[in-house]
Amino acid sequence: MPGRPAIRRLNGMRDDESRPVLRAERLTKRYRRRVALADCDLHVPPGRVIGLVGPNGAGKSTLLQLACGLIRPSSGTLTVLGARPAADAAHLARVGFVAQDTPVYAALTVADHLAMGAHLNPRWDTALARRRVEQVGLPPGQRAGRLSGGQRAQLALTVAAAKRPELLILDEPAAALDPLARTGFLDNLVDFVGELGASAILSSHLLADVERVCDHLIVLADARVQLAGDVRDLLATHHRVVAGPAVLDRLPARVTVVHRTEGAALVRSPGALPPGPWRAETPGLEELVMGYLTRAAVEPHRQEVTR
Ligand SMILES: Nc1ncnc2c1ncn2[C@@H]1O[C@H](COP(=O)(O)OP(=O)(O)OP(=O)(O)O)[C@@H](O)[C@H]1O
Numbered sequence: 001m002p003g004r005p006a007i008r009r010l011n012g013m014r015d016d017e018s019r020p021v022l023r024a025e026r027l028t029k030r031y032r033r034r035v036a037l038a039d040c041d042l043h044v045p046p047g048r049v050i051g052l053v054g055p056n057g058a059g060k061s062t063l064l065q066l067a068c069g070l071i072r073p074s075s076g077t078l079t080v081l082g083a084r085p086a087a088d089a090a091h092l093a094r095v096g097f098v099a100q101d102t103p104v105y106a107a108l109t110v111a112d113h114l115a116m117g118a119h120l121n122p123r124w125d126t127a128l129a130r131r132r133v134e135q136v137g138l139p140p141g142q143r144a145g146r147l148s149g150g151q152r153a154q155l156a157l158t159v160a161a162a163k164r165p166e167l168l169i170l171d172e173p174a175a176a177l178d179p180l181a182r183t184g185f186l187d188n189l190v191d192f193v194g195e196l197g198a199s200a201i202l203s204s205h206l207l208a209d210v211e212r213v214c215d216h217l218i219v220l221a222d223a224r225v226q227l228a229g230d231v232r233d234l235l236a237t238h239h240r241v242v243a244g245p246a247v248l249d250r251l252p253a254r255v256t257v258v259h260r261t262e263g264a265a266l267v268r269s270p271g272a273l274p275p276g277p278w279r280a281e282t283p284g285l286e287e288l289v290m291g292y293l294t295r296a297a298v299e300p301h302r303q304e305v306t307r
Contacts, residue, residue: 019046020079021046021047021166021167022042022043022044022067022078023079024042024076024077025077025078026077027042027063027076028040028073029059029071029074036062037062037063039076039224040076040224040225041225042218044201044228045216047193047197047199048214048215048216049189049199049200049202049214050200051210051214052201052202052203052218052220053218053289054219054226060203060220067095067201068080068097080167081094081166093121094165095165095166095167095168096160096161096169097170098157098168098171098173099171102152104144104147104152107143107144107145109144110138110140110155111141114129114140114158114159114162123163125162125163128162129158132154132157133155133158135188136151136184138151148176149176150176150178150181153173153176154177157173157185157189167200168198168201169202171203172202172203172205173189174204174209175204175205175206182209183212189202190213202214208286211285215232217229217231219292219293221293221297222297226296234288235283238282238288238291239266239269239281239282240264240266240280241255241267241278241279241281242278242281243265243277243278247278248260248264251276255268258291258295259292259295266288
């Protein structure tokens with residue numbers, strides 16, 4: 001994909017399906033009568049940067065909070081790095097979480113945050129923490145309450161990354177950052193994941209960001225998984241078919257129409273698209289996501305998992 005940096009992975013990780021970083025089976029979360037997640041199945045291999053996208057209220061934060069053990073499923077199962085989320089202290093140390101509101105301690109300085117991180121985390125990487133603070137220009141003596149929103153996000157990420165987690169969970173991490181800082185932040189994240197052979201899952205409304213750094217995608221809408229899988233595989237199995245309405249009405253049976261507009265259809269085809277009276281084009285990630293989101297809006301309660 002153009003512009004997407006290659007993500008280094010541990011040898012053999014690319015196809016390692018047997019040790020999923022995240023696995024959900026019929027995962028459901030209800031808040032009283034409101035269903036935030038319904039019967040979600042997911043299987044995410046390790047060593048990926050996973051983009052979690054979907055409209056407001058789709059269930060993204062709910063999934064991330066379940067993954068770090070802040071809340072419990074109503075039914076179904078979820079395993080993270082092979083165990084129940086937050087199963088014990090050792091498991092907690094393997095996961096880093098930055099919540100949507102990038103929580104930091106207002107009265108503590110940047111340096112205090114690093115000292116506290118070092119005290120609380122057995123695998124704390126002092127050099128990494130110092131390097132990041134310097135790189136992103138955080139004044140060590142400044143109280144966190146006096147930092148800008150973007151600086152607070154950088155501090156929260158630094159603290160999460162210096163734990164050297166195997167999985168970083170980030171809820172809209174770059175939302176408060178200016179475009180330049182966002183680019184730097186995401187590039188850092190990719191480097192970090194590559195350097196440690198870690199995985200990261202980040203929710204975002206910014207599809208361009210997801211396209212830049214993510215190699216695995218989960219699309220949530222209406223509390224359900226609409227699409228999930230390796231980005232390259234998803235792009236290889238989807239096509240934009242350009243043709244007149246009569247041709248689009250009679251596409252081969254094994255081609256699934258995801259979304260149709262005047263003169264074109266976004267389709268999924270398990271193998272290569274057979275030749276026909278149409279022009280086949282490769283869709284971009286944004287078009288793919290928008291196709292599934294539009295379908296979910298038109299046909300609520302539809303659920304489809306593509307791995
Ligand atoms: N603590 C809660 N109590 C009751 N309902 C909740 C709670 N947290 C979330 N919900 C509901 O669950 C649904 C999913 O919310 P969630 O925050 O997971 O969505 P989201 O995809 O993260 O949305 P956004 O993009 O706006 O942050 C929404 O309908 C929301 O109102």
